Amino acid sequence: AQSVTQLGSHVSVSEGALVLLRCNYSSSVPPYLFWYVQYPNQGLQLLLKYTTGATLVKGINGFEAEFKKSETSFHLTKPSAHMSDAAEYFCAVSDETGGFKTIFGAGTRLFVKA
Amino acid sequence: EAGVAQSPRYKIIEKRQSVAFWCNPISGHATLYWYQQILGQGPKLLIQFQNNGVVDDSQLPKDRFSAERLKGVDSTLKIQPAKLEDSAVYLCASRRDSLNSPLHFGNGTRLTVT
Numbered sequence: 001a002q003s004v005t006q007l008g009s010h011v012s013v014s015e016g017a018l019v020l021l022r023c024n025y026s027s028s029v030p031p032y033l034f035w036y037v038q039y040p041n042q043g044l045q046l047l048l049k050y051t052t053g054a055t056l057v058k059g060i061n062g063f064e065a066e067f068k069k070s071e072t073s074f075h076l077t078k079p080s081a082h083m084s085d086a087a088e089y090f091c092a093v094s095d096e097t098g099g100f101k102t103i104f105g106a107g108t109r110l111f112v113k114a
Numbered sequence: 115e116a117g118v119a120q121s122p123r124y125k126i127i128e129k130r131q132s133v134a135f136w137c138n139p140i141s142g143h144a145t146l147y148w149y150q151q152i153l154g155q156g157p158k159l160l161i162q163f164q165n166n167g168v169v170d171d172s173q174l175p176k177d178r179f180s181a182e183r184l185k186g187v188d189s190t191l192k193i194q195p196a197k198l199e200d201s202a203v204y205l206c207a208s209r210r211d212s213l214n215s216p217l218h219f220g221n222g223t224r225l226t227v228t
Contacts, residue, residue: 009154032214043118043205043219044157051214090156092217100145100209101170102217104156 002027002093004105012111019063019078021108023091026072033074034092034102035065044090050074061085086112116140120206120220128228132194135223138187139208145169147217148181148191149205157205163189164211196227 007022025031032051036044048059055067061084065076074091088109094102119138127133139146144165149157160179162170165186174181178197183189193200203224207217 004156006156034216036217036219041221041224043207043221044217045219046216049214049216100164100211101159101162102147103159104149106156107154 002031002095002097002101002103004091004093004103006089006091006105006108008108009106010109010111012113013081014113015083016080019076019081019085019110021076021089021091021110023065023074023076023105024072025074025091025093027093027095027097029095029097032094033065033067034094035059035063035074035076036090036092036104038088038090038107040087047076047089081110081112083112083114086110118206118208118218118220120204120223122223123221124224124226126226126228127196129198130195132192133196133225134190134192135204135206135225137189137191137206137220139189139206140218142210143208143218144186144211145209146183146189147207147209148189149207151203151205151222153202160191193225196225198227201225201227 003026005024034049035047050067058064091105146163148160151157163183181191203222205222206220209215
């Protein structure tokens, strides 16, 4: 069965600092991995996805993530945080055994200090 | 393309009352999902439809929750009777028939049960 673990329910960084949000997954077959962002009172929006091919994927707003099969990880990074990055971030996994089912982690709330 | 539409945006009811939420997915998206997002948690899958058939409803509390997707387009999620612990945001999402396609979310319905 699929599962997702996000380490750290809250992360606080200063504006301009590196953002690192951690995600580990469990899947019995090659996974499809996603990061979504949720702003207050809104639905989730896709940041980036990994399906096959290049393990370093780039998304919107300067975010990127690297798929590391040996570590079963898909950590999200951004070199320089901006105040507008403050939001909740969710890692998600999907695979063929789940029949298109997408499982989400518990989320990490990112705070950006001026 | 038009996004996923959900209504109402907010609903307040008393426990033991009934409530219904409506979702219209993106045109052409065969797969539709209902998620429950309790404050501070990640979205939890309630039910997944492929066209008008149920693919997965293992997490749906069937004694009080029901969902349908007539004609394989829009969908309704109902709770009857509601409990206090049903207070949450109910998110509808849709996707194309491909594992590497992301979910597209509506803005959700925030339910408060008093």
